[in-house]
Every structure is written in structure tokens, then in C-alpha cells.
Amino acid sequence: MIRRRTALAGLMLPALAGRARAQGFPDQPVRMIVPFAAGGPADIIARVVGRVMGERLGRPVVVESRPGAGGTIGVDAVAKARPDGHTLVMASSGAIVILPHMRANMPYDPLRDLAPVSQVLGVPQIVSVAPGLGVRSLQELVAMARARPGQLAFGSAGIGSSLHMAGELLKLRTGIDITHVPYPGAAPAVTDLLAGRIQILLADVPALLGQVRAGALPALAVTAEQRIALLPEVPTAIEAGVPGLVSETWYGVLGPAGIPADRIATLNAAVRAATEEGEARRVLADQGGRIVGSSPEAFAAFIRQTHGAWGEVVRATGARLE
Numbered sequence: 001m002i003r004r005r006t007a008l009a010g011l012m013l014p015a016l017a018g019r020a021r022a023q024g025f026p027d028q029p030v031r032m033i034v035p036f037a038a039g040g041p042a043d044i045i046a047r048v049v050g051r052v053m054g055e056r057l058g059r060p061v062v063v064e065s066r067p068g069a070g071g072t073i074g075v076d077a078v079a080k081a082r083p084d085g086h087t088l089v090m091a092s093s094g095a096i097v098i099l100p101h102m103r104a105n106m107p108y109d110p111l112r113d114l115a116p117v118s119q120v121l122g123v124p125q126i127v128s129v130a131p132g133l134g135v136r137s138l139q140e141l142v143a144m145a146r147a148r149p150g151q152l153a154f155g156s157a158g159i160g161s162s163l164h165m166a167g168e169l170l171k172l173r174t175g176i177d178i179t180h181v182p183y184p185g186a187a188p189a190v191t192d193l194l195a196g197r198i199q200i201l202l203a204d205v206p207a208l209l210g211q212v213r214a215g216a217l218p219a220l221a222v223t224a225e226q227r228i229a230l231l232p233e234v235p236t237a238i239e240a241g242v243p244g245l246v247s248e249t250w251y252g253v254l255g256p257a258g259i260p261a262d263r264i265a266t267l268n269a270a271v272r273a274a275t276e277e278g279e280a281r282r283v284l285a286d287q288g289g290r291i292v293g294s295s296p297e298a299f300a301a302f303i304r305q306t307h308g309a310w311g312e313v314v315r316a317t318g319a320r321l322e
Contacts, residue, residue, distance in 0.1 A: 001309060004248060005017035005142075005312040008081070008289075011193055013184050015279060017128045022024075025085060025262075025263050025266060026051060026058075026059045026085060026086055027059075027060050028059065028086055029059055029061070029086075030050075030053070030054075030057065030059060030060070030061045030062070030085075030086050030087075030088060030251065030311070031062050031063065031064055031086065031088065032046050032050050032053075032061050032063045032064065032085045032088050032089070032090055032253075032274065033064050033065075033066050033074045033077060033078055033087070033090070033091060034046045034050075034063055034064065034065050034066070034074065034089075034090050034093060035066055035067060035068075035071035035072070035074025035075050035090075035091065035092075036065065036067045036074075036092075036199070036217055037049045037065060037067045037069060038065045038317075039293060040185075040248075041204065041206060041287060042090050042092055042251060043063065043065060043181060044234055044276075044283065044287070045061050045090060045121060045251050045283075045287065046063045046090035046282065048274065048279075048280045048283045048284065049061075049090070049120060049271060049274040049275075049280065049317070050062075050063050050274075051274075051280070052270070052273055052274035052280050053267075053270040053271060053273070053274055056269065056270040056273045057157055057241065057266070057267075057270050063090075065241070068084060068149045070094050070095055070099050070158060070160050070161065071092060071094055071095035071099075072099060072103075072106070072107065072108075072160075073090065074089055074091075074095075075089055075095045075096070075108065075110075075114070075254075076107040078109050078114070078254065078256055079107075079108040079114055079257075080108075080111040080254060080256070080258055080302075081255075081256045081261045082256070083115070083191070083256040083257060083258030084253065084259065084263070085255060085259045085260070085263035085264070085266070087255065087256065088117065088254065088255045089122075089251075089252050089253070089254050089255070090251060090252075090253060090268070091108045091114075091251070091252060091254050092095060092162070092249055092250065092251050092272055093162050093249055093250045093251075093310075094160055094161050094162055094249075095110075095161055096110045096114075096254075096307070097159045097303060097305060097306045097309075097310050097311075098160050098161075098162065098165055098310045099109065099314070099321075100126070101310060101311045101314040101319055102159075102314055102319065102321050103159050103160075107287065108127075108226045109302065110307065111303070111304065111307065112257065113141055113256070114115075114254045114255070114256065114257055115231070115255045115256060115257050115258070115259045115264060115269045115296070115302060116252065116254050116299035116300040117189065117252070117253040117254055117255060117264060117267045117268050117271055117296055117299070118252060118253050118268050118271040118272060118275075118292070118293060118294050118295070118296065118299055119250060119251070119252040119273065119292040119293075119294045119298075119299045120251045120252055120253065120274075120275060120284070120291070120292060120293065121249040121250065121251045121284055121287060121289045121290070121292060122248040122249075122289045123204045123205055123206070123248055123249045123250070123251075123288055123289035123291060124204075124205065124222050124223045124224035124228065124246075124247065124248045124289065125162075125163065125166045125202040125204055125205070125222070125223045125247055125286050126202070126203060126204075126205055126207075126208045126209070126212065126219050126221075126222055126223075126231070126234070127141075127170070127200075127201055127202050127220045127222070127223065128193065128200075128201050128202075128203070128208055128211075128212070128218060128219055128220065129141060129193075129200055129201075129217075129218060129220065130193055130194070130195075130196045130198065130199050130218045131194070131196070131198075131216065131218070132196050133196075133199050135218070135220070136218065136220075137220060137240065138194060138220045138222065138235075138237060138241060138242055139239035139240065139241045141200070141220060141242075142174045142176055142241075143175070145174070145176035145178055146174075146175075146176055149176070149177040150177045150178075150179060150273050151200040152178045152179070153166040153178065153179040153180070153181045153198045153199055153200065154170075154178050154179070154180060154181065154198060154199070154200035154202065155181050155182075155183055155189035155192060155193060155198040155200070156180060156181070156182050156183065156187050156189065156200045156201075157182075157184075157186045157203075158183065158184060158185070159180075159182045159319075159321055160319075160321060161182075161322075162204075162248070162249040163186065163189075163201075163202055163203055163204070163248065164180065164182065164243075164319070165313060165314075165319070166180050166223055166247040167180060167202050168180075168283060168313055168314075168317040168319050169223075169244075169245060169247055169313055170202065170242070170245060171317060172313060172316055172317055173242050173243070173244045173245050178199075179202060181198050181226070186203050186204065186207040187188060187207070189201055189203065190208065190211065190217075193217065194211070194216060194217065196310055200284070201320045202223065202247070204249050204287075204288070205222070205228065205231075205287065205288025205289065206232060206286070206287055206288060209230060209231070209288060212231065214236075219230065219231060219234045219284075220234075221234065221235055221236060221237040221239070221240040221242070221245075221247065222234055222235075222236055222237065222248055223236075223237050223245055223247040224236055224246065224248065224290075225238070225246055227239075228289075229285070230286075230288045231288075248289065250292075250293075250302075250306070252292075252299055252303075253267070253271050255267070264296050265296075267275070268296055271293065272293040274293075275291050275293030276293065284286070
């Protein structure tokens with residue numbers, strides 16, 4: 001009997017040790033840096049995801065805004081943080097897969113210095129035009145732009161933003177010549193679109209949804225592969241006659257490179273729990289995108305793929321930081 005108990009104890013030791021390791025992390029609050037101003041989409045997503053993560057991890061997830069330089073300041077802070085899993089970033093596509101192709105002095109290498117945890121959400125853009133432009137379809141817009149080269153302007157949330165790249169992709173896929181007007185965010189671009197000071201805007205769904213539903217702005221298309229649930233009557237850009245016009249702002253959780261694999265797995269399970277919990281899914285769905293909740297490996301592959309794709313767009317269009 002003694003030998004049997006000893007043998008059973010020996011079998012249980014590895015399992016108990018693994019359980020102890022899992023229970024030992026995290027051993028302090030987790031910081032979730034948002035590299036944009038409080039109140040924006042990234043902040044909303046980080047807070048709803050952080051709430052569920054905190055419940056799953058047994059430690060609070062503290063959301064901290066650290067805006068600036070298109071998101072690169074906050075991402076850089078995480079890239080240089082101690083790789084123990086207690087410091088994360090709710091990053092968006094611009095600072096990870098777009099700006100590295102446009103800045104010669106990037107403070108981090110997104111493919112080397114960061115550890116993907118999970119993609120959370122992908123939000124496409126709505127293609128809209130000024131109310132007085134007299135355009136009712138994407139094809140009519142393309143025809144007008146071809147007839148008036150250089151005379152129509154499109155707004156964005158800043159140079160190197162996903163909204164900027166969506167406009168550049170529209171130019172690339174149609175051959176039209178339209179002028180980029182950068183703004184410090186989507187909201188002032190929407191204001192100028194309503195006033196007719198710019199003629200075109202490709203903006204993330206939440207930025208335009210209210211105006212579209214109120215009838216103040218038309219939605220010509222969405223830059224998604226499939227129609228979105230919030231605007232099921234609006235065609236995709238592909239359906240509207242512009243093949244290859246697929247663009248989205250994606251959001252995902254990353255940490256500094258070097259976080260141990262078991263801690264990445266723990267964090268991944270917590271993020272994926274947030275994409276499955278009822279109230280969190282409702283808030284994420286209100287952003288108008290596809291809820292993901294990917295594995296670390298799938299997120300890493302997605303980052304590599306979109307990094308390469310947007311690099312091609314930047315090179316083809318000559319887009320640059322001015």
C-alpha cells in the first residue's frame with residue numbers, strides 16, 4: 001500500500017507542479033496599454049476584453065492610455081517591457097503592419113519584438129461621400145473621379161492610418177487620382193465630409209454608422225469580404241464593382257517578445273473567453289466587424305500576411321509620412 005501511494009504521488013507531482021505554475025501567473029495586475037486616446041474604439045475594446053480577462057485570470061487588467069505617433073509610442077513601451085506577461089497592448093493594424101513600411105526609424109520591429117496573443121476584432125471601412133456630391137454608387141464615384149483627376153479629396157484619420165491606406169487601396173484598385181487630406185482622427189474627417197470640404201471618406205464602421213443610419217451620409221460600399229450585419233443592405237466593394245478593395249482596421253493583444261509559452265497560452269485563453277462572453281460579444285459586435293479570438297499561431301500568421309500585403313500597397317502607391 002505504501003509503495004502504491006508513493007507511485008501515485010510520483011504521478012501526481014508533474015500535474016500539481018503545472019497547476020501551481022498556472023496559479024502563480026499572473027501574480028500581480030496586468031497592464032493593458034491602449035496606444036490611443038481614451039474613449040476611442042481601441043479603448044472600448046480593451047476595456048470590455050480586459051474585464052473578462054481579469055475575471056478569467058483572477059487579477060485585474062488595468063487599461064492605460066498611452067497615445068501618440070499613430071500608436072507607435074504605446075506599442076514601443078510594450079515591446080521594451082519585461083517579458084513576464086504582465087504588460088500587454090491592445091494594438092491596431094496601423095502601428096503593426098502599416099507604419100513600419102512608412103517610417104525609416106521605427107523604434108521596434110513588429111515581427112521580432114512582439115509576441116502575438118490573440119486577434120480580437122477586424123473592422124472594415126464604409127465608403128461614403130459628401131451629401132451634395134450627387135453620387136449614388138461606387139461605380140458612379142469612380143467615374144466622377146476619372147473625369148475630374150486630382151479634384152476630389154479623401155479624408156483619413158492621419159497619415160499611415162488604416163483609413164489612409166483604404167483610400168490608397170481605392171486609388172490602386174481603380175486607377176483614380178484623388179487627393180489625401182489627413183486629419184487628427186476620424187471624427188473631424190466626418191465633420192468635413194458632412195460640410196462638403198472633402199468629398200470622400202473610407203472610415204471604420206462606428207465612425208460613420210450613426211450618420212448613415214440617420215440618412216445624413218450615403219454608404220456606397222463596405223470594404224469587407226462579406227456584407228456586415230449592421231448594414232446588410234450595403235454591398236461589399238467587390239459586389240459594387242471594385243475587386244480587391246478589402247480593408248479593415250484590426251485589433252489584437254500582443255506582449256513583448258520572450259513571454260514564456262505557458263503564459264502566452266494562459267493569456268490567450270483569457271482573451272478568447274472575452275470574445276465568447278455574451279455582453280463582451282455584444283459590445284464587440286457593435287463595432288461592426290468580425291469577432292475573431294484566434295490562437296497565438298494564427299494571429300502571428302495573420303500579422304505576417306497583412307504586413308506583407310500593406311507593404312505592397314505602400315510601395316505601389318508611394319504613400320509616405322510627410
